[in-house]
Amino acid sequence: MSAIASRDDTPLEKRTLYWHFNRFLERYMPERLYQRSLIIVIAPVVLLQGLMAWVFLDRHYETVTKSLSQSFARDVALVIKTWDNSPGTEADLARVLAMANEDLALGLTVEKKSELPPATNAPFLSSVHPKLVRYLEGGITQPLWVDTVGKSGYVDVRVLTRDAFVFRFLTDLDRAHASTTPIFIAWMIGGSLFLLLIAVVFLRNQIKPIVKLADAAQSFGMGRDVPDFRPDGAAEVQSAARAFLKMKTRIERHVEQRTAMLAGVSHDLRTILTRFKLELALLEKSPTVHALSEDVGEMQRMLEGYLAFVRGDGGEPTAATEIVDLLGDVADDMSRSGHPIVLNTPRKLIVALKPDAFKRCVGNLVQNASRFADHVEITAVHDGDYLRVVVDDDGPGIPPEQYDEVFKPFVRLDVARNQDSGGTGLGMAIARDIAQSHGGDIALSPSMLGGLRAEVRIPI
Numbered sequence: 001m002s003a004i005a006s007r008d009d010t011p012l013e014k015r016t017l018y019w020h021f022n023r024f025l026e027r028y029m030p031e032r033l034y035q036r037s038l039i040i041v042i043a044p045v046v047l048l049q050g051l052m053a054w055v056f057l058d059r060h061y062e063t064v065t066k067s068l069s070q071s072f073a074r075d076v077a078l079v080i081k082t083w084d085n086s087p088g089t090e091a092d093l094a095r096v097l098a099m100a101n102e103d104l105a106l107g108l109t110v111e112k113k114s115e116l117p118p119a120t121n122a123p124f125l126s127s128v129h130p131k132l133v134r135y136l137e138g139g140i141t142q143p144l145w146v147d148t149v150g151k152s153g154y155v156d157v158r159v160l161t162r163d164a165f166v167f168r169f170l171t172d173l174d175r176a177h178a179s180t181t182p183i184f185i186a187w188m189i190g191g192s193l194f195l196l197l198i199a200v201v202f203l204r205n206q207i208k209p210i211v212k213l214a215d216a217a218q219s220f221g222m223g224r225d226v227p228d229f230r231p232d233g234a235a236e237v238q239s240a241a242r243a244f245l246k247m248k249t250r251i252e253r254h255v256e257q258r259t260a261m262l263a264g265v266s267h268d269l270r271t272i273l274t275r276f277k278l279e280l281a282l283l284e285k286s287p288t289v290h291a292l293s294e295d296v297g298e299m300q301r302m303l304e305g306y307l308a309f310v311r312g313d314g315g316e317p318t319a320a321t322e323i324v325d326l327l328g329d330v331a332d333d334m335s336r337s338g339h340p341i342v343l344n345t346p347r348k349l350i351v352a353l354k355p356d357a358f359k360r361c362v363g364n365l366v367q368n369a370s371r372f373a374d375h376v377e378i379t380a381v382h383d384g385d386y387l388r389v390v391v392d393d394d395g396p397g398i399p400p401e402q403y404d405e406v407f408k409p410f411v412r413l414d415v416a417r418n419q420d421s422g423g424t425g426l427g428m429a430i431a432r433d434i435a436q437s438h439g440g441d442i443a444l445s446p447s448m449l450g451g452l453r454a455e456v457r458i459p460i
């Protein structure tokens with residue numbers, strides 16, 4: 001989204017030809033690295049070969065075919081002329097036949113016929129046929145008949161000469177055109193396919209480690225462990241993978257230290273608070289004692305809040321969870337404290353996530369909604385690759401310019417302070433932290449009910 005926005009923000013004077021080319025590539029290149037690399041390897045080869053084929057066919061093939069058909073037509077014309085200029089006796093015919101077959105290898109036979117077969121159509125896309133016909137007609141005045149496809153690999157030329165003789169020349173087509181072309185094209189296509197095969201095999205192996213690294217980073221980002229990930233592939237990919245592993249270890253160590261420290265602190269402080277409460281209970285009842293125990297209670301709540309915030313998801317393992325039941329629990333908890341909640345869910349919705357943490361996340365949003373509004377609705381849907389849980393309320397809402405603000409720890413808006421409900425301003429921060437540890441996020445927007453809409457989106 002932001003990438004697209006920044007691309008569109010490019011000032012007009014910076015939109016060079018190179019910029020347009022890049023934009024074109026970005027828009028029409030396939031998304032995946034493997035396909036992109038294949039195109040990068042194959043496209044230049046195909047282009048080059050196409051160009052070569054075009055030059056070859058256009059120049060070499062055409063010129064060679066032209067001179068071959070020309071010389072073939074001249075040979076035929078020579079034979080016909082020799083016959084025409086002779087007195088036309090049997091001996092002359094034998095001489096002409098000997099010349100055509102032994103000296104010129106034209107495959108001549110002579111038939112006593114007074115007409116030619118019906119005219120044939122020029123074969124589709126043939127470049128020999130029209131040339132041959134043109135050159136033959138240029139050199140021979142008598143009626144003639146040409147066929148280049150009837151007998152494959154041969155050219156069949158018949159000329160009706162005087163005295164109702166048909167001279168039939170049946171020779172290899174090679175005499176009239178460049179026969180190396182199909183071999184050249186076959187080699188070119190074969191070579192391209194071979195190259196494509198090599199590229200497919202090698203690229204697949206080169207791309208695999210990058211895909212594995214991306215998957216591992218994504219899993220870790222979603223709070224899942226990646227136990228069997230090993231650096232693999234090209235040096236740069238391996239070094240990125242090692243950097244990822246180092247970073248992962250540091251984050252895990254950091255989380256472990258934090259959890260250990262928290263366990264210690266919370267244990268110590270809770271012990272003291274409990275002692276406080278006990279001592280207060282033993283004191284005689286008086287307004288001061290009452291106020292003191294209220295303060296201690298609030299202190300305990302705040303302590304729990306801080307601890308929950310720093311604990312995050314507390315290293316809870318991911319498990320397949322029935323979301324409908326989980327949301328039912330959240331709604332029941334709130335309903336028990338006098339805030340009925342409307343629940344819109346499908347009948348069944350099982351998603352892999354950290355159940356306690358996720359419950360706290362939605363619970364915090366629902367708690368806020370119930371505090372500020374009378375009517376609260378929870379909606380859960382499985383939307384493509386995402387689980388979406390939406391909490392709507394009909395309270396005062398939050399001005400859009402403060403959407404980012406309320407996610408910061410210890411931030412409470414004036415509405416909340418006026419109600420003086422004793423919150424710490426950590427609820428939203430905790431909720432977002434949990435959503436993000438699942439690889440998702442929380443978005444705020446105005447609700448159709450009139451208040452605030454908080455939407456948790458988690459990839460599944």
Ligand SMILES: Nc1ncnc2c1ncn2[C@@H]1O[C@H](COP(=O)(O)OP(=O)(O)OP(=O)(O)O)[C@@H](O)[C@H]1O
Pocket residue numbers: 305364368369372393395396397398406411412413414415416417422423424425426427428429451452
């Ligand atoms: N549904 C809502 N309608 C109106 N304002 C809200 C709503 N949810 C949150 N807010 C505002 O956002 C602020 C931050 O919420 P957050 O849950 O982080 O803290 P809190 O509810 O005040 O305290 P805590 O949740 O730690 O007990 C609230 O103080 C309130 O001003």
Ligand SMILES: [Mg+2]
Pocket residue numbers: 364367368423426427428
């Ligand atoms: Mg709250």
